[in-house]
Amino acid sequence: MKITRRFCAGVIGLSVAIGVGGAAVAASVPGVSDTEIRLGTLQPLSGPASAYGVLGYAFEAYFAKVNDEGGVNGRKIRVLLRDDALSPPKAVEQTRKLVEQDDIFALFGQSGTPTGMAIQKYLHVKGIPQLFVMSGSHVFQEPKSAPLSMPGLPTYYGEARLYAKAILQANPDARIGVFYQNDDFGKDYLRGVQIGLGDKADKMIVAKESYELTDPTVDSKILALKASGADTLIMGSYSKQTSQALQKMGAMGWKPKIYLSYIAASVNPTFKNAGLENARGVVTAAVLKDPTDARWKDDPETLAWKAWMDKYYPRGDQTNGSNVFGYVIGDLIRNIVEKTGKDVTQERLMATAKQVRDYRPPMMLPDVSLTITPDNYSMYNKMQLQEFDGTVWRAIGKPISTH
Numbered sequence: 001m002k003i004t005r006r007f008c009a010g011v012i013g014l015s016v017a018i019g020v021g022g023a024a025v026a027a028s029v030p031g032v033s034d035t036e037i038r039l040g041t042l043q044p045l046s047g048p049a050s051a052y053g054v055l056g057y058a059f060e061a062y063f064a065k066v067n068d069e070g071g072v073n074g075r076k077i078r079v080l081l082r083d084d085a086l087s088p089p090k091a092v093e094q095t096r097k098l099v100e101q102d103d104i105f106a107l108f109g110q111s112g113t114p115t116g117m118a119i120q121k122y123l124h125v126k127g128i129p130q131l132f133v134m135s136g137s138h139v140f141q142e143p144k145s146a147p148l149s150m151p152g153l154p155t156y157y158g159e160a161r162l163y164a165k166a167i168l169q170a171n172p173d174a175r176i177g178v179f180y181q182n183d184d185f186g187k188d189y190l191r192g193v194q195i196g197l198g199d200k201a202d203k204m205i206v207a208k209e210s211y212e213l214t215d216p217t218v219d220s221k222i223l224a225l226k227a228s229g230a231d232t233l234i235m236g237s238y239s240k241q242t243s244q245a246l247q248k249m250g251a252m253g254w255k256p257k258i259y260l261s262y263i264a265a266s267v268n269p270t271f272k273n274a275g276l277e278n279a280r281g282v283v284t285a286a287v288l289k290d291p292t293d294a295r296w297k298d299d300p301e302t303l304a305w306k307a308w309m310d311k312y313y314p315r316g317d318q319t320n321g322s323n324v325f326g327y328v329i330g331d332l333i334r335n336i337v338e339k340t341g342k343d344v345t346q347e348r349l350m351a352t353a354k355q356v357r358d359y360r361p362p363m364m365l366p367d368v369s370l371t372i373t374p375d376n377y378s379m380y381n382k383m384q385l386q387e388f389d390g391t392v393w394r395a396i397g398k399p400i401s402t403h
Contacts, residue, residue, distance in 0.1 A: 029346070030103050030104070031105025032344055033075075034075070035076060037076075037078065037105050038078045038103065038104045039079055039106055039107070040082065040099075040104040040108075041080070041107065041109045042082050042084040042091055042110045042112075043056035043081060043083065043084070044083070044085050044086040046083055046085045047087065049112065049213070049240070051238075051269050051322075052112075052134070053083070054320060055322045057326075058327060058330070059081070059108075059329070060081060061316070062326060062330030062331070063077045063079050064312050065312050073344070077334070077337070080102050082094040084112075086114070087115070088114050089118075091119055092119055096122070099123075105128075105349075106129040107119075108130075109134055109152060110130070110134060112134070112135060113139070114184070116133040116139070117137075120139070120146055120149055123149075124149075127148070129349060129350055130150070131150050131336075131353065132332065132333070134153055135185065136151055136154050136185075136188070136263075137184045138157060139184060142377075143376070148350065151378065154262070154287055154380040156192065157192040157195075158192065158378070159189075159383065160188070160190075160196060161192045161193075162196075162400055163196070163234055163259040163285070166283070167197075168200070172200075175228075175230050176197075176233070177207040177208070177230030177256070178236070179209050179211075179218075179234070179237060180235070180236035181210065181211060181236060181241070182210035189236025193205070193234055206228045206230050207224065207230055209225050215241075218237075218244050219248050221245075222245050226249075231256050232257045234258075235260045236261050237260075238264055243269070243270050243273035244274075245274075246270075246278040247273075250277070259284070260282050260284045261284070262383075266320055267392070267393075268319040269320065277390060280390040281387065281388065283387050283388075284386060284388075285384065285385055286385075287382075287384070288328060292319050293393055294392060295395075301362040302363070305363055308327065309323065327361075328361045331362060335356075336353050339352050354373060356372040357371050358381075366399075367398070367399045368384065369381055380402055382399035382400060383399060383402055385397060
């Protein structure tokens with residue numbers, strides 16, 4: 001890793017600080033003062049993936065709550081939210097501004113695989129942590145080659161393997177079609193399905209159709225999948241394209257068994273845009289409590305989450321799972337910063353993040369927890385299969401290990 005002037009200044013400041021307290025450290029660490037820590041986040045507030053932009057507003061709302069309660073170790077957390085429209089060139093531009101002009105301490109919770117990849121090397125050169133990228137791609141789970149990058153979502157590859165296992169148990173003669181986005185995000189699903197099916201993959205997978213994020217419609221892909229004779233569909237797709245696909249299948253009267261990426265499996269906006277009836281029977285894997293699920297109606301964590309939404313994010317949609325993820329990832333960041341201590345540096349922050357053990361933020365499903373080690377950044381230990389009944393999700397069995 002290239003040693004930068006900013007990094008050297010942090011090391012010198014740390015040496016000076018020994019024995020003289022946190023003020024000297026704060027004076028030399030980018031994004032840290034005696035009163036605040038500046039964290040940046042990039043979200044698609046505009047563009048074809050703007051459905052995920054609400055995550056940034058949830059982060060702002062979560063840390064507004066934290067700051068009202070006194071902040072973390074005597075400092076307020078300031079969130080700098082920027083729009084990258086899920087465009088790699090724009091992500092690079094916005095990241096440079098956050099680092100070189102806004103002087104952030106770390107980047108966190110960024111949405112998207114291609115944009116996260118576009119800025120990964122730059123952040124490593126600058127010594128800026130890239131924490132909990134909202135992607136399950138393998139590219140953010142490489143402690144040796146990219147030690148400052150960590151994923152915030154379960155691995156897409158592992159999720160797809162769960163679906164393959166479920167299909168083998170439920171219908172070993174299934175004719176499987178794979179619908180996926182033509183990038184590292186979607187290709188991880190295809191790879192996971194193939195590995196999960198093992199030597200049966202070539203026989204069971206009868207069609208593979210990919211789309212580009214910029215495609216105006218996916219109708220032709222759905223027509224091709226239906227024509228293949230597939231009776232089971234695994235979808236590694238974003239919310240907009242999933243809604244389009246479900247609408248088209250409904251219009252054609254085609255009802256394959258669907259296993260859907262958790263990042264698109266939200267009642268709102270995905271299923272409401274598609275028509276709830278068109279989503280009936282969809283299966284996904286979850287790690288969070290769904291606030292629309294009657295099981296959690298009187299659950300203390302869910303009631304506290306709703307109270308937070310009412311007070312700090314009243315314009316937010318309480319049926320959108322991204323707002324639950326914002327709460328969970330915000331809590332994880334808060335916990336790590338708090339445990340890092342008063343004398344916070346990027347190196348100490350990363351060291352603390354690698355020591356997360358069986359941590360369970362509020363709104364995680366029972367039996368699901370987070371563990372991060374120096375050799376394994378894939379932090380979710382289990383996922384829960386669940387099926388949409390046309391109104392709410394229904395759990396299928398117990399949470400399943402992702403390892």
